[in-house]
Amino acid sequence: MKTLTTTEELATFCTEAAEHDYVTVDTEFLRERTYYSKLCLIQLAMPGADDSTAVLVDPLSDDLSLEPLYALFKDTSVVKVFHAARQDLEIFYVDAQVFPEPLFDTQVAAMVCGFGEQVGYETLVRRIAKQQLDKTSRFTDWSRRPLTNAQKTYALADVTHLRDIYEYLAKKLAETERSRWVTEELTVLTSPDTYIIPPSEAWRRVKTRTNSPKFLSVVRELAAFRESFAQDRNIPRNRVFKDDALVELASNKPKNNEELSRARLLLREARRGDIADGILKAVAAGVDCPPDQMPKPDRSRDKLQVNPALADLLRVLLKAKTESAGVAAKLIAPTADLDAIAAGLRDMPALSGWRKEVFGRDALRLCEGKIALTADGSDVRIVALD
Known part of the structure; x- marks a missing residue:
């Protein structure tokens, strides 16, 4: 199991990979304590029957730049194969504003080929590659070094079995003339709008029971503040305050620190300092929002006459x-x-x-x-x- 730790080593691998029809790709990352995913490991494999054409790439190495990989992503003669690619693509887009082209997602292809909705990688390995995955290293801290042999073996299996899965699904899609179906589905995955959340639109992800424009205007301002605060400091939005606390604040509309301190669902850290100041300003902005600028909930289906x-x-x-x-x-x-x-x-x-x-x-x-x-x-x- 070879681990690449320098730009030169990665460039050599990518040059060789560019001679093949496809390369399989996977990542390991952490996101529990950050807003943006922390990339910890990249797995790559060229066509082959064993591990000799597969490598691990250590993005935490001080001597490694991902530019050779991004150049390979832009090489349209090589298909980049992922499974359930959304989170992987988000990492690469946020880091370098690049999408792999052309892209093949085996989860999407499997759905089109009759394997069910959102079929897991382990299921495809078992049903197509006729292998069993060792899941003992599934939940592990991928940022710690050195990686154990068990971790490396687990990580590498995510791209070596993927070769068999890709070849099987690509052949089936060609036989059934459904390749275009997969291409249509992947349009969403290669759109920047899928990964970039403007703070002004973050309120749409908050579930509320009230659709009052006045209430939603406060929700919008609170959600925008939370999203901006989390992005700027690279912390999970729930570390600022959770959705239930946001809805409580929008309902109670605190005007000062004393009223804010009565919030039942607000984290202790959010009752003072920058977060508390931001909450009060957001509530005030929502309350003072002119009626013509208040959010208008989508009621297009409310009065549908369903037969x-x-x-x-x-x-x-x-x-x-x-x-x-x-x-x-x-x-x-x-x-x-x-x-x-x-x-x-x-x-x-x-x-x-x-x-x-x-x-x-x-x-x-x-x-x-x-x-x-x-x-x-x-x-x-x-x-x-x-």
Whole structure:
């Protein structure tokens, strides 16, 4: 098991990797005590049958720059293969504003190939590579040095088995002509908006029971302060204050330190100093927000007239279509989207792209009365209507 600790060693590996069709990639990181992930280890593997073409890269080494790796990421002749790539991509984008291109995510590909929703790496290793993973080092402090042999073995398995999984899924996608489906799904993963949260938009992630614009204006200001504070100091947002405390503050609207001290859910550290000052300013800004600038909750679905019978038929159609295609139903459309379609909404993911091919086209025909559904034993069949 070779560990690369210098830029020169990494450059040599990346030059060799550029001669191949693909390279598998994984990372180990810590995020419990920081806002941004702390990259602790990178695993890379070129095509091969053993560990000899795989390496560990130590980003904590003072003698190593990741520039050779980022150059490989930009080399469009080499497919970069990840499993459940979202957190890995966030690390690289935040560090260098780079996305691997082209990208292949085996979790996404597996969903499209009928392995179920958000299938885990261990499951794919067992079902495709016919191997068992040693999980003893799964929860470990990857920032500590030196790494143990058990840690290295565990980490390397994340990219060596990934080669077999990639080759299997890529072949299956080519045979079924579904490669384009995966490309469509990966568009979200390679968008900067997926990873950068503007503080002004952080309030949308806070769950509340009240949609009053006045209340939400205070929630927006508190969430924006918390997000900015956490980003600037690189600490988890919950270390500033948690969501339940944020909602409590938005409800009580403290005007001074004495009122702030009565908050039941606020951490002790947040009752004084910079956090306390920021809370009071945020509450005041929310309270004083002009009505025309207050958040307006999305009520577009509140008054939808859902046809329950049609919604039920859409569920039957979805189940039949996804079973036939070997795709998880939730990947096509959640229940709420089926209700929206039954109520007449048409700007829905299920009605565009590859989802339209699998389900959306017939869903629209069903809504328009052009087809009916009939049972043939355990099968559901579509009948065209004149």
